[in-house]
Each structure stands twice: as structure tokens, then as C-alpha cells.
Amino acid sequence: MEATKYKPGVELKARVLRKIAPIEERPLELMELSVPQPKPGEILVKVSVCGVCHTELDEIEGRLKAKLPVIPGHQIIGRVAGLGIGATGFKIGDRAGIAWIHSACGKCHFCKEGNENLCAEFQGTGCQADGGYAEYTVVAERFAFPIPEQFTDVQAAPLLCAGAIGSRDLRLSGIKRGQVLGLFGFGSSAHIVIQIAKYQGYKVFVFTSGEEHRSLAKKLGADWVGNIDDNPPQKVNCAIDFTPVGEIVPVALSVLEKGGRLVIAVIRKSTLIPSMDYASLLWDEKEIKSVANITRQDVKDFLLLAAKIPIVTEANEFKLEQANEALLLLKQVKVCGAVVLKIQ
Numbered sequence: 001m002e003a004t005k006y007k008p009g010v011e012l013k014a015r016v017l018r019k020i021a022p023i024e025e026r027p028l029e030l031m032e033l034s035v036p037q038p039k040p041g042e043i044l045v046k047v048s049v050c051g052v053c054h055t056e057l058d059e060i061e062g063r064l065k066a067k068l069p070v071i072p073g074h075q076i077i078g079r080v081a082g083l084g085i086g087a088t089g090f091k092i093g094d095r096a097g098i099a100w101i102h103s104a105c106g107k108c109h110f111c112k113e114g115n116e117n118l119c120a121e122f123q124g125t126g127c128q129a130d131g132g133y134a135e136y137t138v139v140a141e142r143f144a145f146p147i148p149e150q151f152t153d154v155q156a157a158p159l160l161c162a163g164a165i166g167s168r169d170l171r172l173s174g175i176k177r178g179q180v181l182g183l184f185g186f187g188s189s190a191h192i193v194i195q196i197a198k199y200q201g202y203k204v205f206v207f208t209s210g211e212e213h214r215s216l217a218k219k220l221g222a223d224w225v226g227n228i229d230d231n232p233p234q235k236v237n238c239a240i241d242f243t244p245v246g247e248i249v250p251v252a253l254s255v256l257e258k259g260g261r262l263v264i265a266v267i268r269k270s271t272l273i274p275s276m277d278y279a280s281l282l283w284d285e286k287e288i289k290s291v292a293n294i295t296r297q298d299v300k301d302f303l304l305l306a307a308k309i310p311i312v313t314e315a316n317e318f319k320l321e322q323a324n325e326a327l328l329l330l331k332q333v334k335v336c337g338a339v340v341l342k343i344q
């Protein structure tokens with residue numbers, strides 16, 4: 001977005017990041033901008049709800065490079081309010097969702113092989129392209145998703161990143177029937193992943209601090225719940241690390257069974273992974289795998305699965321004006337479940 005767009009217009013309200021700063025400084029500014037116009041093939045979406053994600057903290061605090069200025073937010077539910085030339089997939093008034101994948105080139109070998117999440121030109125919504133902390137946003141219609149009817153806007157928003165990428169994390173863990181899955185950290189994504197894992201019949205052990213998080217994990221069917229460094233009754237065959245710090249990696253490896261895989265779900269860690277003893281933590285054919293971004297197919301597949309299970313999201317609601325406060329509470333681990341902004 002060119003700087004001129006940030007001259008005070010009066011048509012839409014947005015929370016804008018103009019310079020990197022700790023969230024404690026409340027760097028998201030409330031601004032009034034002009035409504036973006038959909039280009040050919042794009043749709044204009046009037047935003048109803050936008051989910052809040054830990055990745056926004058990484059952008060705001062500079063661990064993940066965003067274009068500046070930028071409107072964050074990549075779990076967007078809204079109604080189509082305008083059609084660019086040639087956009088025919090949605091009608092005015094249709095509900096549409098926008099996820100982390102805002103665009104990819106479609107031509108490179110990653111894109112052609114179904115790995116558009118790894119495209120060098122991958123653009124993240126609310127990071128390289130403006131997102132949903134605003135009353136309106138635009139996206140190419142082929143990167144927008146119809147949302148299953150049964151979900152309200154508030155329930156649906158967290159499905160678009162916490163759910164869809166969480167589902168990719170679970171798939172990439174390689175877990176098999178009869179095995180035990182370990183979840184480290186129990187925020188928005190984990191509270192959805194546990195519902196998929198229980199639906200698919202896996203045993204789930206949850207490692208998390210905070211009594212509220214542990215009781216939500218129990219309520220959602222965890223077979224064992226403990227603190228991050230507690231000893232579980234048996235080793236886990238696969239694990240997903242949702243925590244933002246590097247120190248959890250060796251902790252998770254220490255309870256991983258031989259031949260098991262640890263998936264690191266986050267886009268950035270705020271602290272380094274400490275040096276580790278190879279023999280006791282990684283030998284025995286253990287693996288560590290990261291998860292990068294998401295494909296459109298992941299989102300479509302997950303939305304169908306979410307409707308079938310059905311996933312129930314626990315969402316804490318805030319107003320657009322409270323975006324900084326919501327992110328601060330997320331950083332301080334003072335919210336349990338998902339966090340969403342009700343835009344209008």
C-alpha cells in the first residue's frame with residue numbers, strides 16, 4: 001500500500017502497523033483510510049470478524065518481516081461488498097473467508113507441485129498484503145473461501161489459521177492409528193488440533209502451564225494433562241510444539257519416542273533453541289520438522305473436516321479498538337482459547 005493511502009480519509013477504520021515496536025507500546029494505530037477498490041479478479045470484503053494470531057506479534061515486534069505500513073490480520077470472515085472485473089466466483093452479500101495465504105505465483109515448481117506455501121513469492125495476509133484489522137479488505141477471489149453455514153462468524157474466524165494450519169501440523173506429524181500425540185502449549189491452534197486428533201482416534205497428551213488451559217484441554221478430551229516439563233505416563237510418538245520459545249524444543253524431544261517426529265508449529269521463535277545433546281535427544285531416528293505457511297487446499301480440506309467433526313471454537317471477543325490490548329493479553333498468555341476482533 002502506498003503511503004498516500006494513509007492520508008486521513010473517512011471511509012474505513014483500520015488498525016495499522018507503521019513501525020516495529022513491542023506490543024506493550026501499543027503500536028497499532030487506529031486510522032481512517034479510503035476503502036480499497038477491487039482490481040480485476042479481486043473481491044472487496046466487508047469484514048465482520050478477524051481472528052488474532054501469535055504471528056501478528058512476530059510481525060509487530062519485528063521477528064517476521066512485514067511490509068510497512070500494513071494492516072495485520074489473517075483470519076478474516078466477511079461479506080462480499082464489491083467485485084473486480086472478471087470476478088465471478090462470489091456474489092455480493094456472500095460470506096467469504098480469507099486465510100494466511102493471500103497469493104502465490106502459480107508458476108514456480110513449488111506452486112505446480114501443490115506446495116504453494118513454499119513459493120518464493122508467497123504473500124501472507126496482513127503481512128505482505130493488507131489484512132483484516134479493518135472494516136474492508138480486498139483479495140483475489142481464488143484466494144477466498146466459502147465458509148460452512150453452520151459456523152457463526154466468530155466461530156469460523158479461528159478456523160482459518162489456528163484450525164487450518166493446526167490441521168496441517170497434525171498431518172505433517174505423521175501420526176498413525178494407535179499412537180500418542182503430544183501437544184506443547186495449549187492456545188488457539190492446539191484447542192482445535194485436539195478436537196481433530198480425538199475425532200481421528202488418537203491418544204492426546206497436553207503439556208501446558210496455566211490451570212485454565214489445562215482444564216480446557218481436559219474438557220476437550222485430553223488423555224493426560226501436565227505442566228510443560230512434567231513426565232507423561234508414556235513417551236509420545238509425535239509432538240507438536242505451539243510455544244513461542246526455543247527452550248521447549250529439547251523438552252519436547254526428551255519425551256519423544258524413538259523414531260518420532262516433533263513438528264514446530266510457529267513461524268518464529270522469540271528465543272533461540274538451546275544447544276542440545278544429540279545422543280539423548282535426537283538420536284534414535286527422531287526428527288524435527290517445521291511448518292511453513294499453508295496452501296489453499298489445506299484450508300478447503302480443513303473447512304470440510306471442521307464442519308463434519310464439528311469443531312467448536314472457544315473465542316474471546318474484542319473490538320477493533322482493543323486490538324493492542326488483545327495482542328498484549330495473548331503475549332502474556334492471559335487468554336484461553338482463540339481471540340477474535342469483532343469489526344462490525
Ligand SMILES: [Zn+2]
Binds near residue numbers: 053054055074162
Ligand atoms: Zn495465524
Ligand SMILES: [Zn+2]
Binds near residue numbers: 106120121
Ligand atoms: Zn510459486
